[in-house]
Amino acid sequence: MTTFRSLTILTFGIGLGAGAYWAAQQPLLLLSSHLTTPAAAAGRSVLYYRDPSGAPFWSSGPKKDSQGRDYLPVYDDEEFGPPPKQKAAEASRKILYYRNPMGLPDTSPVPKKDPMGMDYIPVYEGEDTDDGLIKLSPGKIQRTGEQSEPAARRVIRTLVRAPGTIQLDERRVSVIAMRAESYVQKVADVTTGTRVTKGQPLMEIYSPAISSAAAEYLATIDSRTTGANELYDRGSKQRLLNLDVPEAVIATMRKTQTAPIAIQWSSPRDGIVLERNAVEGMRAQPGDVLFRIADISVVWALIDVAERDLGSIAVGQPVTVRARSFPGRVFDGKISVIYPQVNPQTRTARARIELTNKDFALLPDMYVDAEIETGSEEPVLAVPDNAILDTGSRQTVLIDKGEGRFEPRDVKLGRRGGHYVEVREGLKEGEAVVTSANFLIDAESNLKAALKSFAEADAPTKSQLPSGAKTVGGRK
The missing domain is CATH 2.40.30.170 (Efflux pump adaptor protein, beta barrel domain)
Structure with a gap:
């Protein structure tokens, strides 16, 4: 029995000694695990820099300590934990509850593990406030690549x-059609697509109605002695005009005192022949389109x-x-x-x-x-179009308040153009809006809101708690 007790005490002493040895070696192993080579650090994001001696000091950028040694980088894929200052701050804050590490809607008022053995994540006082702000840790902000840009006045041209x-x-198209029965005696050398000028001859036609009106017009000119005959002269000329005889042809008849058998028809404008239906020897009825010319x-x-x-x-x-x-x-x-x-x-x-x-x-x-x-030449308040979270019925931007705090705010939009969108209501000039990773921040906000609602719904009441149960962070 004495021998058994001696062996037990010896084994326990050896275990304590080994435990003390490994406990002493643990900081050295942890320190050496972070002394990564440049090749291993390539492609990894630095969360912050810690004091090389293990003192509770850290920096957001490269720095040297009082002895000239470089602060050591802590990368995003390492399990070194939050900066010492953050640890001290968390130690002084109350824990409200613990949430599932996989983001499932499951919370606990006391520390516990999930089925995979992972610890539930504590939610501290201040992270669960109802002020409408979204709060993220510096590590999450750096991993998501969040970027912000101030709202400014810009000229938006769409x-x-x-x-x-x-x-x-339509106002530059002319059609040549006969107003009386006519016969085409000759057609000029013009075809569809030919460019013609105003007054250029197109064809010669013979019309019994035009010949009769021309003879009557010449007779009134020869017998014009009284005022009544002068009125008759104007009437006979108007008859020729009504038959669409060109003014130049009427002037030639008056000058030569002869009525030609064939009347020469010319182009009424400069343009291109779009349609030619006139054929030598054809009979043209009133209204038949012989030429169609467009400027x-x-x-x-x-x-x-x-x-x-x-x-x-x-x-x-x-x-x-x-x-x-x-x-x-x-x-x-x-x-x-x-x-x-x-x-x-x-x-x-x-x-x-x-x-x-x-x-x-x-x-x-x-x-x-x-x-x-x-668009207008006057500048308007605008933000990048990728800063807008649009659900169809609601448009929201995330205001960067600094120190990892973001405020969702509804806005009313106006014109768009040049990758910018006008903000008519809900935003002031100079306020910084998130332009990158805003969907990830919004998803984080929705997750926290869901977890909070589940925690409030599942929190046991006083009557449901067993006798002697204690509260954790203000929750039963």
Whole structure:
């Protein structure tokens, strides 16, 4: 029995000695584990820098101690724990409850482990306040890559793009049609696509009605002696005009006192022959179109503007038009008409742009792309568009309050352009908004809110607690 007691005491002493030895060696092992090589540190994020002697001092950036030694970096993948100052601060704060380390909606009023053996994470007083602020540790902020930018006044210009086609100016199209039964005796050497000038001969026609009116007109000129005959003279000339006989032909008849058998028909304007139906020897009935001529020195660009952009455009705005047939070339024009109708299939409205086409490069039905710069020259309060958390019915930004505190705030938005969006309400100039990792911060906020609601719902009441149970951090 004495021998057994001696062996037990000896074994216990050896165990205590070994435990003391390993306890003494633990800081050295922990220190050596953080003396990583540059190759191992590559690609890792530094959370903070700690005192090389193990003293409770740390720094957010590289630093030397009083003996000239470099502070040691603590990386994000190391289990060294929070900085010494943070540890001291946490030791002086009350623990409200413990939450599941995997983010599950499970809390506990006392320390415990999950089924995998991981410790529940304490939630300290001040981290669970109802002031609406989101609080993150410096380590989380650095890992998420959070960035902020102050709200400032900027000029927002939005570029509205719309496709379209080139069409003829309706006011610059002429049709040559006979007003009486006629016969085409001769056609000039013009074909579809030929460019003609005003007054250029196109054809010669014979019309019994025109010949009769011409003979009557010449007879009134010869017998004109009284005022009544003068009125008759004007009436006979008007009959020729009603038959669409050109003024130049009537003047020639008056000068030569002869009525030609065939009347020469000429082009009424400069332009391009779009249609030629006149054939030598053909009989033309009243209303038959023999020639169709269009002036394309000025054309229209009919563009289809999306319904959402209609409020940004107005008549008179300058427009830049680019034809797909001429890369790099720009045609400048202005909006002349916005048609008062929206296409129910495409949800677009048509706008008309007048374009000068001096070299006739733009042809009818040619595809073009229009760009309309909209917006005011006055600067407005704006933030980057990636700072907006948009749920469809609600737009929110995260205000960076500093020291890991973020305030969600609802805003009302205006125009967008150049990767910026106008803020009309909810924000002041100079306030910093989160532009990067805002979704991660918002997710962290939602997680904390969910955990809090579950903790409040699952917290046992006094009657449910066993006798002698103690409170932890103010919670039963």
